[in-house]
Amino acid sequence: MKSYRRELTFHTNTRRAYVNITPDIERALAESGIKEGLCLVNAMHITASVFINDNESGLHSDFERWLEKLAPEKPHSQYAHNGYEDNADAHLKRSIMGREVVVAITNGKLDFGTWERIFYGEFDGMRDKRVLVKIIGE
Numbered sequence: 802m803k804s805y806r807r808e809l810t811f812h813t814n815t816r817r818a819y820v821n822i823t824p825d826i827e828r829a830l831a832e833s834g835i836k837e838g839l840c841l842v843n844a845m846h847i848t849a850s851v852f853i854n855d856n857e858s859g860l861h862s863d864f865e866r867w868l869e870k871l872a873p874e875k876p877h878s879q880y881a882h883n884g885y886e887d888n889a890d891a892h893l894k895r896s897i898m899g900r901e902v903v904v905a906i907t908n909g910k911l912d913f914g915t916w917e918r919i920f921y922g923e924f925d926g927m928r929d930k931r932v933l934v935k936i937i938g939e
């Protein structure tokens with residue numbers, strides 16, 4: 802069995818962002834040389850997510866509004882976590898959107914459903930944050 806590991810770094814210019822990282826994962830898969838197996842992609846930070854959904858900007862606006870209703874960023878004082886930090890909302894948003902995805906690899910490709918794409922969800926950005934890609938197989 803082959804094993805491949807790579808860290809990707811993302812730095813968004815806004816506190817919250819939704820980034821289509823599918824091309825980055827496809828490059829990693831090509832570099833791995835693995836044709837059959839599994840690909841894990843996870844955020845290495847507890848205020849960011851990796852998730853699979855539609856690459857459609859209206860939906861991303863809907864995610865943003867929905868998450869702000871569930872866990873509004875402000876006022877920062879509404880959260881017990883916010884003492885030295887102001888990112889309690891980001892922890893909560895990440896919990897809803899998830900930590901990782903696993904995608905099957907078939908014939909050297911990510912074996913997606915028709916509209917599935919991989920996204921990095923940033924909830925406390927404007928700094929370097931890492932995503933782990935681990936691929937195992939043959």
Ligand code: ZN
Binds near residue numbers: 882886888889
């Ligand atoms: Zn925190």
